[in-house]
Amino acid sequence: MAGGTDMTGDTATGGPPGGVILSFRDVWVEYGDKVVLERVALDIAQGEFVSVVGPSGAGKSTFLRLVLGQEGPTRGQILLDGTELTPECSPDRGVVFQRYSVFPHLTALGNVMFGLECAASPLLGKLLGGARRRAAREEAVRMLEAVGLGHNLDVYPAQMSGGMQQRLALAQALVKHPRVLLLDEPFGALDPGIRLDMHELVGGLWQEHGLTIVMVTHDINEAFKLGTRVLAFDKRRHDPHAPNRYGATAVYDVKLDRKAREAGPPAELAGVVT
Amino acid sequence: MRLVNIKPARGVRLLIAAIPILAVLIVYAVFSTARAEANPNDKVLPTFVAMGQAAVRLFTETDPRTGEITALADTSASLWRLAMGVGIATLSTLLLGIALGVVPLVRAALGPIITIIAVIPPIAVLPILFIALGLGEASKIALIALGIAPYMVRDLAGHVAGLPAEQFVKAQTLGASTWQLTLRVALPQALPRLIESLRLSMGPAWVFLISAEAIASDVGLGYRIFLVRRYLSMDIILPYVAWISLLAILTDLALQTLSRKAFPWAHGGGH
Ligand SMILES: Nc1ncnc2c1ncn2[C@@H]1O[C@H](COP(=O)(O)OP(=O)(O)OP(=O)(O)O)[C@@H](O)[C@H]1O
Ligand SMILES: [Mg+2]
Numbered sequence: 001m002a003g004g005t006d007m008t009g010d011t012a013t014g015g016p017p018g019g020v021i022l023s024f025r026d027v028w029v030e031y032g033d034k035v036v037l038e039r040v041a042l043d044i045a046q047g048e049f050v051s052v053v054g055p056s057g058a059g060k061s062t063f064l065r066l067v068l069g070q071e072g073p074t075r076g077q078i079l080l081d082g083t084e085l086t087p088e089c090s091p092d093r094g095v096v097f098q099r100y101s102v103f104p105h106l107t108a109l110g111n112v113m114f115g116l117e118c119a120a121s122p123l124l125g126k127l128l129g130g131a132r133r134r135a136a137r138e139e140a141v142r143m144l145e146a147v148g149l150g151h152n153l154d155v156y157p158a159q160m161s162g163g164m165q166q167r168l169a170l171a172q173a174l175v176k177h178p179r180v181l182l183l184d185e186p187f188g189a190l191d192p193g194i195r196l197d198m199h200e201l202v203g204g205l206w207q208e209h210g211l212t213i214v215m216v217t218h219d220i221n222e223a224f225k226l227g228t229r230v231l232a233f234d235k236r237r238h239d240p241h242a243p244n245r246y247g248a249t250a251v252y253d254v255k256l257d258r259k260a261r262e263a264g265p266p267a268e269l270a271g272v273v274t
Numbered sequence: 275m276r277l278v279n280i281k282p283a284r285g286v287r288l289l290i291a292a293i294p295i296l297a298v299l300i301v302y303a304v305f306s307t308a309r310a311e312a313n314p315n316d317k318v319l320p321t322f323v324a325m326g327q328a329a330v331r332l333f334t335e336t337d338p339r340t341g342e343i344t345a346l347a348d349t350s351a352s353l354w355r356l357a358m359g360v361g362i363a364t365l366s367t368l369l370l371g372i373a374l375g376v377v378p379l380v381r382a383a384l385g386p387i388i389t390i391i392a393v394i395p396p397i398a399v400l401p402i403l404f405i406a407l408g409l410g411e412a413s414k415i416a417l418i419a420l421g422i423a424p425y426m427v428r429d430l431a432g433h434v435a436g437l438p439a440e441q442f443v444k445a446q447t448l449g450a451s452t453w454q455l456t457l458r459v460a461l462p463q464a465l466p467r468l469i470e471s472l473r474l475s476m477g478p479a480w481v482f483l484i485s486a487e488a489i490a491s492d493v494g495l496g497y498r499i500f501l502v503r504r505y506l507s508m509d510i511i512l513p514y515v516a517w518i519s520l521l522a523i524l525t526d527l528a529l530q531t532l533s534r535k536a537f538p539w540a541h542g543g544g545h
Binding site: 090092097101103105106118122125157158173 | 438442
């Protein structure tokens with residue numbers, strides 16, 4: 001892969017590999033009197049692949065939205081590279097959702113060039129020609145080749161399979177070299193066979209580009225197969241009379257070595273994950 | 275096989291579509307001929323021949339009073355008013371609809387007043403327009419624009435606001451500013467919808483045009499129909515109605531083709 005090596009250099013500029021990149025300090029999220037997340041305190045190191053699991057409604061997507069900046073915590077702090085996050089999205093955090101991650105009105109190439117064009121042309125958000133456009137196009141094509149879409153540059157998302165759309169979404173996010181890549185059930189809507197291909201792709205991209213990834217998944221095997229660390233969110237306490245009184249937090253947080261990854265999910269997680 | 279599952283092939287579809295149209299024409303021909311035989315001066319059901327003669331006269335002979343060919347003068351006056359009214363409505367819809375759809379602050383400020391304007395029956399404000407803008411072109415154009423714009427604005431704003439939130443989040447993670455997001459995410463996806471709602475609004479636009487022309491005008495398709503009504507000239511009214519319908523169909527086809535050609539991704543195609 002041509003574009004692989006130089007991108008690693010870009011991603012690694014923010015600190016030494018293994019240093020803390022994301023830091024949660026006693027984070028709470030409440031909607032009215034409904035507590036969704038409580039006392040979330042953890043650090044994520046550069047280069048980690050964090051799988052987030054937990055029952056439906058436990059606040060996994062909320063956790064991801066916090067990192068993304070789509071919303072802010074009710075209490076507590078989230079630091080990215082030591083700086084407190086403002087509740088607004090920005091290009092240092094890329095994202096792939098389960099659906100609607102790509103723009104239906106742009107071709108594959110247009111989708112990947114979007115991020116490059118926004119940076120290069122504040123007024124039009126589009127490069128109309130010339131050397132800068134050629135350079136952006138080349139970079140986008142390399143990225144598309146890296147995800148296996150080199151032969152589908154001019155195809156619109158509506159003509160792509162679900163798997164191809166998610167590959168495109170990955171390329172679109174990665175071309176901006178985000179410090180952290182966030183994935184919210186990225187393979188949830190895909191067939192099992194396609195899912196295996198995607199595991200290989202994401203695992204490969206993570207390694208080659210030295211990415212830091214936080215991935216929410218419902219598939220516990222996927223979590224252990226891809227992750228270097230597994231977080232399980234759930235409520236520690238239950239009040240049967242007021243189910244909204246307590247929020248979820250990371251009840252299980254394990255770093256995986258090669259042996260643990262191959263062994264797969266332990267029995268104690270069976271109750272946590274649906 | 276159940277009725278709901280019987281899907282006619284293309285040839286069959288054209289054939290069965292032609293049957294009711296032909297039936298109407300034949301029934302009309304039979305009755306108009308019968309009436310013409312009973313009373314050669316009948317005006318209510320003119321024969322196709324009589325209508326054809328009237329149409330040829332309208333489309334070829336110059337009116338000695340104005341020095342213009344009647345039907346062409348009427349058509350160009352009406353189409354100009356229609357184009358201006360619809361153009362103004364479309365342009366303001368594009369600006370307002372996208373601003374309302376993209377920016378929550380604008381939606382909060384202008385959403386309610388647009389909803390209120392939308393419930394006012396446009397014809398009811400026509401007297402106000404005549405008083406404020408005079409009986410000339412401006413009031414007719416204003417009626418068309420005011421008549422269709424509120425619906426179009428609300429439709430477009432709803433469509434833009436309803437685009438998946440993921441798209442707006444994704445654009446921001448790719449570094450898009452509010453302006454870039456509007457220009458490159460909202461605008462292109464708004465355009466096919468705008469054409470769609472314009473197609474639906476053309477019907478009401480014609481209604482407002484013809485109403486305004488019927489009330490105060492000295493040229494125009496609507497003016498002509500309401501003028502000759504006094505003489506029961508069905509041989510002029512019917513060809514005019516057919517001509518208006520033809521113009522409406524052609525406009526609709528043009529808009530549909532434009533949308534398909536310009537926004538292939540919105541029509542399930544792309545190659
Ligand atoms: N804007 C909001 N207002 C009120 N409640 C919300 C809001 N957003 C999320 N919630 C609630 O927060 C809880 C956690 O939602 P979240 O989407 O984070 O769960 P999740 O773990 O991602 O679930 P799933 O596995 O089903 O995707 C849910 O009970 C949801 O109803
Ligand atoms: Mg979720």
